[in-house]
Amino acid sequence: MSLVHLQGSWTPWLGRLTLSVILYHNGIVDGAFVFAAVTGIVILGVITYYRKWGYLIREWITSLDHKKIGVMYILIGLVMMFRGFIDALMIRTQQMMADGPDSPGHLQALHGYLPPYHFDQIYSSHGTIMILFAVTPILVGLMNLIVPLQIGARDMAFPYLNAVSLWLTAAGAGLVMASLFIGDFSHAGWIGLIPLTELPYSPGVGVDYWMWAIQIGSVGTTLGTVNLIATIVKMRAPGMTWFRMPIFTWTALSTNIIGLTAFPVLGVALALLGCDRYLGTHFYTAGLGGNLMLFTDLFWIWGHPEVYFLVLPAFGIISEIIPTFSERPLFGYITMVAATFAIAGISWSVWLHHFFTMGAGPDVNGFFSVATMLVGIPTGVKVFNWAFTLYRGRLRFDTPMLWAVGAVFLLLVGGLTGMMLAIPPINYTIHNSVFVVAHFHCMVLVVAFSIFGAIAYWFPKVFGFRLDEHNGKRVFACFSLGTFLVFAAMFALGFMGMTRRLDYLADPHWKPLLIVEEIGVFFYCVACYYFFRMLHVSIRDRAKNRVGADAWGTGRSPEWIARSPVPFYNFAATPHFNALDEAAWRRGQGLSDVAPRDYEPIATPKNTIAPPLIGALAFGFGFGMVWRIWWMAGLSLIAIIGVVILRSFATETEHVISAEQIRSMETTGSSVGIVTDHISPPVAEAEAFL
Amino acid sequence: MSGAQPVLWLPGGEEHDPIANKTFGFWLYMMSDALIFAALFAAYGVLDHRFNAAGGATARQVAHPVDAFWQTLAVFASVLAYSLAMVKLKAGSRLGVLLGLGAAALLGLVFIGLEIADFASLIGQGITPERSGFLSMFFVLVAVHGLHMLFGLLWIAVMMAQVALKGFTTEVVTRLLTLRLFWTFQASIWVCVFVFVYLRGAF
Amino acid sequence: MAPLGLGGCSIRQFPLFDPAGPISGAELRFTIIDVVVVLCIILPTTVAICLFMWRYRRSRNAAYDATWSRSIPFEIAMWGIPLAIVALLAYFSLQGTFEVNPYEPGALAHRAAGRRALTINVIATDWQWLFVYPKQHIAMVDDLVIPAGRDIRFRLTSTSVVNDFYIPQLIGMIDVMPGMRTKDITRVRRRGTYEGFSADLSGAGFSWMRFPTHVVSAAAFRDFVAKIQAKHGNLTYARFERLARPTINLDEKPAFFPAVAPHLFGRIVAAALHGKTYTTPEHLTAHMAENARHHAPYLEQAVNRH
Ligand code: HEA
Ligand code: HEA
Ligand code: CUA
Ligand SMILES: [Cu+2]
Secondary structure, eight states: OOSSOOSSOOBTTTBTOOHHHHSOOOHHHHHHHHHHHHHHHHHHHHHHHTTOHHHIIIIIITOOOHHHHHHHHHHHHHHHHHHHHHHHHHHHHHHHHTBSTTOOBOTTOSSBSSOHHHHHHHHHHHHHIIIIIIIHHHHHHHHHHHHHHHTTOSSOSOHHHHHHHHHHHHHHHHHHHHHHHSSOOOSSTTTTOTTTTSTTTOOSSHHHHHHHHHHHHHHHHHHHHHHHHHHHHHOOOTTOOGGGSOHHHHHHHHHHHHHHHHHHHHHHHHHHHHHHHHHOOOSSOSSTTOOHHHHHHHHHHHHHHHHHHHHHHHHHHHHHHHHHHHTSOOTTHHHHHHHHHHHHHHGGGOGGGGGGGGOOOHHHHHHHHHHHHHTHHHHHHHHHHHHHHHTTOOBOOOHHHHHHHHHHHHHHHHHHHHHHHTSHHHHHHHTTBHHHHHHHHHHHHHHHHHHHHHHHHHHHHHHSBOOOHHHHHHHHHHHHHHHHHHHHHHHHHHHTTOBTTOSSBOOGGGHHHHHHHHHHHHHHHHHHHHHHHHHHHHHHTGGGGBOOSSTTSOOOSGGGGSOSSOOTTSOSSEEOOOSSSHHHHHHHTTOTTOOOSOOOOEEEEOOOSHHHHHHHHHHHHHHHHHTTOHHHHHHHHHHHHHHHHHHHTOOOOEEEEOHHHHHHHHHHOGGGSSSOSSOOHHHHHHTTTO | OOSOOOOOEEOSOOOOOHHHHHHHHHHHHHHHHHHHHHHHHHHHHHHOSHHHHTTSOOHHHHOOHHHHHHHHHHHHHHHHHHHHHHHHHHHTOHHHHHHHHHHHHHHHHHHHHHHHHHHHHHHHTTOOTTSOHHHHHHHHHHHHHHHHHHHHHHHHHHHHHHHHHHOSOHHHHHHHHHHHHHHHHHHHHHHHHIIIIIIHHHO | OHHHHHTOOOGGGOGGGSOOSHHHHHHHHHHHHHHHHHHHHHHHHHHHHHHHHHHTBGGGOOOOOSSOOOOHHHHHHHHHHHHHHHHHHHHHHHHHHHHTOSSSOGGGOSOOTTOOOEEEEEEEOSSOEEEEETTTTEEEESOEEEETTSEEEEEEEESSSOEEEEETTTEEEEEEOBTOOEEEEEEOOSOEEEEEEEOSOOSTTGGGOEEEEEEEOHHHHHHHHHHHHTSOOEEOHHHHHHHTSSOOOTTOOOEEESEEOTTHHHHHHHHHHTTOOOOOOHHHHHSHHHHHHHHHHHHHHHHHTO
């Protein structure tokens, strides 16, 4: 029984899975498959050769330490970003090749090298991956790493839940990756255009992959928002009053409030689509009483807040970096906080601007247009605050600062174009054109720039040494040049009437600009090369780049009073906060080096295998649902519930380190960072539970 | 800062009250759950229209407020039973708590049973979720609440085992308190379903 | 501006800057107003940031102030100035929204002298455009002919998924949705041929959903209608159902029908509401190239047989 009439075959044991979906006869897919398989085998081989499996499982996979979880989030995000970039490369190459009726076709395509259905999957996965499995996890990872340090906490409020969130996100990302090899991905855009995603128009498993990947990943994200809000509200150290909170923590709070309230709506939107596809209901069908606008509304009620979910932490990062490298306090701290919450508040009432062309009356469109433009006010406040922070500063342009300033310029361009899109008479001419694509890439690249800035900025805090500046600046230069070439050309193409999501471009006049974009993508490739080189050189020369607690010498917020690399217990004694910008204040008072006098025992959570197990089972559940292998989905779900219940019976989930141990670790130093050569104390104790 | 050395470090570990943290976290989780229902209710509002019934059954024909009233009674009695269990918790009586939880679970089962019977009779009359947009919405909204109730029942069962096996450890007590929140919350959602779907539909 | 230069900055290549009617003209006017207003604040901000970055870089040893971090007047201005700009923008936005409102555009407030509006029914299928002229009883696929100087009323619907109807130089975008109808109205001054297309992804054949729009004189339009009416073939409902099956019109070949089943538009909307779908076969999605080739000739046969 396969519940709803499906095209193609279905068997109880394998569902819709047949051999032919794996052996897809397409050069591109085969190439990708071989590449990924070889990379995978090499990585597994290296781990096995150096006998690192035990280390990986003990120190990382089962870890509940917020820093390790943060680092794993960021790693997953970066790998997915790389995958998203490969997609972007393929998009750009196809569009450059398939321009004009005379353009040749290769492989199975009439023009370019990708047939439409395959091309559609590529930008759909690009958008889905970049937004939900690259940028979101990286930001969540950064918040995980930094927020507890900024408020003087020892860990997140719920370390175990934190790990569950991570592994659910990983399961979602895993599903997207699996779709590359087994079956296809959605061809209906990252926003799942309705009714294109309904069974009659998307008969394959692509939409199911999209739906379940997002659904599972976003359960993880929602749980993560609960955790971060609880952490910020409940775990602040003494003296950390609301208005001493660093601005990044403020943005984390506001962004997680957005996330907590928005992601459930996405869940509902997707679940109802799932009912349509799996049970034959009529929520979003055109006929039999369905309402396809319902999906569009629900999706964007999440989708618009989601973009501010991304950009607010990015604003927080910029607000941390600029003061550090200007050697001045952030201008207008209170207005900055107010602006943050104003943006979060308005974000809820603007979603309709994504479909002005749906034919709503001028009053409705007018209302949402004005609501949208209101966001420009608090965003402007932020930009002006940064400008006044630069004013009369002593500016140093280290890599983090370069990324931060670059992000501000992108924000100005993205804001100008966003304001244009927000005006219906203009929107009617450029909606769904590549102008929109260029607008939002400016904005999401604000986020990407901030992320690269944040990685450079906080890397020494976490690992104890700085990233190589020389190569870091090269990454910045190539990345910025690539961005400029690709997206400046794209704005122009928007005015030339180029629609987005085209696999074949009818107008041969666009060729020169398409070539400019391809050159831009080439510079992105160079940026990637320097990125890997930067990592390599930094790790090789790490001894040269070691830093103390205050890695940049002008750090202001409290994370800079913790040791670098941060020991697994964060602070040997609970810090007491005396001022906004505690690190700067202590430096000003000459108190930077005052160490705690007494120590007391510290309890840290023991490692556990349950969260990665839950993640693996969630993957199994998603995979079973996608292919309609009911037994697999059912068993996985039961197993997840079983693991959760079993874990709730576990006792002694904490490990206590004595004051003596802490004293000795504090005085001998080095070996307690997050990458160590020997087993760290909480892990040694946890062996039993594994 | 006249002379007095500012306090920089406090030696003790922070005193975070685990029960308060968990309860707060659970409130946040319920906030997200409330939004799931808010979205569903909004969708119901959109699809509860003659046009969306597409010629099939309308709210008037599927919403039986009297039957649903029995469900309402069951769910409230269940919450009451749970509250009694909490009274026994203060007294530290394991047996009392177990009995209270058992009664709450039983009444919850009655609720689910009534709901299943209601669905079965509708489906028997050919009123199925596949028939129209409105019916899809009706069944899914009610069933999502039902699933929450089922989840709650499972949780009650687990808690009964934990109370029996572990006694009143901090963790068990925390969970009993959060479960109580959850159970009361589901009851209040049911009130919304009752009013919005059953009463509004029938009149 | 470099990429603009490379594009060979001729206005012909920027249809959005070359409107041929009052609607698209109004749209361009509002684009310019908005950009100018927003630039009034974005440009000074950009310049200020660049200036500060240059002036206060460390190596220059300019004035340094380690503490200044608040100033009530500055902060009030920070909120006030953008607020004023947004108020101005809001004014223009509302004005513009009414001006190009697809149902009753202010820009077309004066009736076109003495002539009644021409109604055209637009039906998007997977993946072609069908234009029905109900008064003239003719229909055509992937080709649109309209008279200049007269109001053109479009009524739009779709058989399967959502598309977006757009002719950049003539009319703003409007969604085309199954089971629903939208309306749009325009008037064209300048004769010529303008490119129209779908602007919203609708599946595999989406990139080929293009149609030329010929704007001709009133007399030429009459001739054209007469010429089509003289042809053979009738677009019956059954015939339409064959046409609406997923088809990519790869060669952008137009088709013409001199007679159309009565109330075709209404029947299509009603069918969609009753759950009629034109299913995309799975094999079409898997092996696009071959199948696109298989399907296109089917269309030609269907059209040319009559
Ligand atoms: C966060 C979101 C995000 C980001 C960062 C990007 C980044 C990029 N995007 Fe994308 N894009 C989207 C979100 C994003 N995009 C969305 C939502 C869509 C719409 C999809 C739809 O239509 O449905 C889209 C669509 C889209 C299209 C449109 C296709 C069309 O509709 O016609 C194009 C075309 O050029 C494109 C290109 C690019 C390029 C060149 C980049 C470049 O900026 C990429 C640069 C990235 C790198 C150079 C990688 C760097 C990575 C590392 C350094 C990590 C490596 C490290 C390790 C592995 C450890 N994107
Ligand atoms: C991080 C992501 C991000 C951010 C921050 C924004 C910010 C904004 N966006 Fe964007 N947007 C997206 C990501 C983002 N957007 C995505 C992904 C899509 C498309 C999705 C898809 O269809 O696939 C989209 C699409 C999109 C549309 C729909 C386009 C269409 O499909 O037709 C609109 C229309 O109103 C819009 C508007 C805006 C506005 C007004 C802002 C404002 O917040 C901008 C505010 C900033 C400034 C204005 C600059 C700084 C301010 C000053 C210097 C002060 C003075 C200025 C004034 C007073 C004007 N965006
Ligand atoms: Cu019909 Cu939107
Ligand atoms: Cu938006």
